[in-house]
Amino acid sequence: HQCSRVYTSAAATQLRPRSISNVHKPLHGPRLSLSITWPGGARPGNSSVHWLLPLAPLQAYPKYEAFLSRLVSALDPLLDAAPVDAAAWSQGSLLTRLRALRGLQPLLRAGLALGKQLPQYYQVLTAPITRILDLWFESEPLKATLATDAVIGAMASPHTPGSGYVLLHHVMGELEGRKGAWGYVAGGMGGVSQAIASAAAAHGAELFTEKPVARVLLGPRGEAQGVVLQDGTEVKSKLVLSNASAHVTFLQLVPQEQLPEGFLQHLAQFDTCSPVTKINVAVDRLPSFLAAPNAGDGRPLPHHQCSIHLNCEDTHLLHRAFQEASRGEPSTRPMIELCIPSALDPTLAPPGCHVVSLFTQYTPYALAGGRPWDEREQNAYADRVFDWVEAYAPGFKASVVGRDILTPPALEKIFGLPGGPSLPGICPPP
Numbered sequence: 001h002q003c004s005r006v007y008t009s010a011a012a013t014q015l016r017p018r019s020i021s022n023v024h025k026p027l028h029g030p031r032l033s034l035s036i037t038w039p040g041g042a043r044p045g046n047s048s049v050h051w052l053l054p055l056a057p058l059q060a061y062p063k064y065e066a067f068l069s070r071l072v073s074a075l076d077p078l079l080d081a082a083p084v085d086a087a088a089w090s091q092g093s094l095l096t097r098l099r100a101l102r103g104l105q106p107l108l109r110a111g112l113a114l115g116k117q118l119p120q121y122y123q124v125l126t127a128p129i130t131r132i133l134d135l136w137f138e139s140e141p142l143k144a145t146l147a148t149d150a151v152i153g154a155m156a157s158p159h160t161p162g163s164g165y166v167l168l169h170h171v172m173g174e175l176e177g178r179k180g181a182w183g184y185v186a187g188g189m190g191g192v193s194q195a196i197a198s199a200a201a202a203h204g205a206e207l208f209t210e211k212p213v214a215r216v217l218l219g220p221r222g223e224a225q226g227v228v229l230q231d232g233t234e235v236k237s238k239l240v241l242s243n244a245s246a247h248v249t250f251l252q253l254v255p256q257e258q259l260p261e262g263f264l265q266h267l268a269q270f271d272t273c274s275p276v277t278k279i280n281v282a283v284d285r286l287p288s289f290l291a292a293p294n295a296g297d298g299r300p301l302p303h304h305q306c307s308i309h310l311n312c313e314d315t316h317l318l319h320r321a322f323q324e325a326s327r328g329e330p331s332t333r334p335m336i337e338l339c340i341p342s343a344l345d346p347t348l349a350p351p352g353c354h355v356v357s358l359f360t361q362y363t364p365y366a367l368a369g370g371r372p373w374d375e376r377e378q379n380a381y382a383d384r385v386f387d388w389v390e391a392y393a394p395g396f397k398a399s400v401v402g403r404d405i406l407t408p409p410a411l412e413k414i415f416g417l418p419g420g421p422s423l424p425g426i427c428p429p430p
């Protein structure tokens with residue numbers, strides 16, 4: 001539909017600053033911040049971005065943010081460092097072992113930066129997020145809303161140990177020097193790929209699309225020598241870089257006999273389960289929420305520019321939604337994160353129209369009883385999500401002019417993501 005130009009992703013934060021400076025793509029938009037709304041519940045208080053929550057429960061929030069910021073600052077350099085090669089410590093020559101130990105330096109520096117508070121921070125990474133949030137807040141809607149960042153994209157409940165790390169993952173990004181900021185990419189998220197493509201082209205790269213790789217060509221010593229495309233064309237090269245998922249790269253494209261058995265076993269156990277169904281929606285008017293109705297002129301209000309969390313008034317709701325999906329059933333009251341990128345970027349939709357991105361969970365990859373994720377199941381789930389949005393923003397359903405439903409199997413099929421994950425490998429233990 002002409003109203004929509006949407007992608008799987010909605011907002012950017014986790015591209016490393018170095019990558020962004022390499023492609024010189026301006027990102028724009030204010031910080032996406034916490035915004036909560038519930039049917040008929042709260043009323044506007046003041047003009048802060050948190051204004052849909054009563055102010056009292058937010059008093060501890062700045063301290064909580066400062067606490068997390070310290071952990072983020074300590075761990076952030078690890079994202080640009082080579083991963084620690086634990087296996088190499090016990091194998092190879094003395095030189096190899098010493099080199100491997102050098103790889104520990106960034107980790108040790110992170111530990112030193114956290115100082116005496118290391119045990120509390122260790123708890124953040126390993127405990128269920130509910131335990132951490134209970135230490136800071138009493139307000140259930142606030143705790144549940146913050147907990148959404150600890151489960152989003154992960155088949156995990158806020159009560160799952162390790163969900164704290166998922167939260168950290170979502171506050172770890174930065175944009176244009178602003179730590180923890182999320183922003184919309186001008187022209188839609190596809191702008192990131194376009195910017196990378198034009199930066200590569202400017203350096204002399206030739207780009208080919210719609211050319212699936214069938215396998216990586218290996219030489220007699222297992223060294224990569226190029227790729228064979230699905231149409232049979234051979235492309236020789238000294239180096240092969242793959243950003244297809246690890247499963248696709250190593251379990252489908254590289255001949256198995258060339259890879260160490262332990263590595264393959266490890267990879268086969270790497271969990272890519274995803275609870276996410278992304279629904280991209282084109283609407284012919286801006287949603288008007290009961291908690292903060294639109295002004296008469298139909299122009300976006302501040303909360304339209306935030307991420308809007310629905311069905312998270314209580315942590316138990318999230319847990320129940322997770323439990324249903326664990327039994328192979330899509331949640332009856334799914335967790336919904338709603339963004340309206342066109343509220344900030346008018347190039348995404350014609351005047352008056354908007355694109356609404358619904359990041360929803362929990363939907364199992366495999367439905368109970370071996371039911372297929374056919375059109376009937378997809379539509380039934382999307383209708384349920386729309387019923388919930390309608391409860392918060394009456395008139396939403398009537399405003400919909402098109403929708404695109406991406407269940408985990410659809411994400412797998414369309415985007416080559418085994419399991420359909422948005423955060424591959426970030427699945428706390430069950």
Ligand SMILES: Cc1cc2nc3c(=O)[nH]c(=O)nc-3n(C[C@H](O)[C@H](O)[C@H](O)COP(=O)(O)OP(=O)(O)OC[C@H]3O[C@@H](n4cnc5c(N)ncnc54)[C@H](O)[C@@H]3O)c2cc1C
Nearest residue numbers: 008009010011012013212213243244248278415416421422
């Ligand atoms: C539903 C969903 C929502 C998300 N929301 C956000 C968000 O709001 N913000 C955010 O920052 N991130 C979000 N993400 C995560 C983000 O999309 C990924 O982190 C990002 O796309 C990873 O980029 P990549 O280039 O590493 O891999 P990908 O984007 O997965 O690119 C890999 C490419 O390899 C191609 N490929 C696979 N197999 C082959 C083959 N055999 N031959 C040739 N090509 C092949 C695939 O088609 C794909 O184009 C979301 C992800 C999902 C699934």
